[in-house]
Amino acid sequence: MSKKETETTDIIKCPHCNHLMEYVDYIVFGDMSGEFEMECEKCKKRFNVEFYSIYYFASNKLEIGE
Numbered sequence: 281m282s283k284k285e286t287e288t289t290d291i292i293k294c295p296h297c298n299h300l301m302e303y304v305d306y307i308v309f310g311d312m313s314g315e316f317e318m319e320c321e322k323c324k325k326r327f328n329v330e331f332y333s334i335y336y337f338a339s340n341k342l343e344i345g346e
C-alpha cells in the first residue's frame with residue numbers, strides 16, 4: 281500500500297481505471313497551480329485534478345568581460 285493518499289505524477293492518471301492522459305489541453309499557461317475537473321477518455325468517469333508548477337534553476341558565469 282502507498283504511504284501517500286494522493287499520488288503525484290507528471291502525467292494525468294485516471295483514479296478510476298489508471299488510464300494515462302496528456303494534460304496540455306487542460307492547463308492555462310501562466311497558472312502556477314490550480315485544479316480542474318476532467319472526464320477520463322477511456323472509462324468516461326469524471327475526476328478532479330490538482331496541478332503544481334515547479335521551477336528549475338541553472339546558474340552560469342557570464343561570458344562577457346576580459
Ligand SMILES: [Zn+2]
Nearest residue numbers: 294297320323
Ligand atoms: Zn478512467
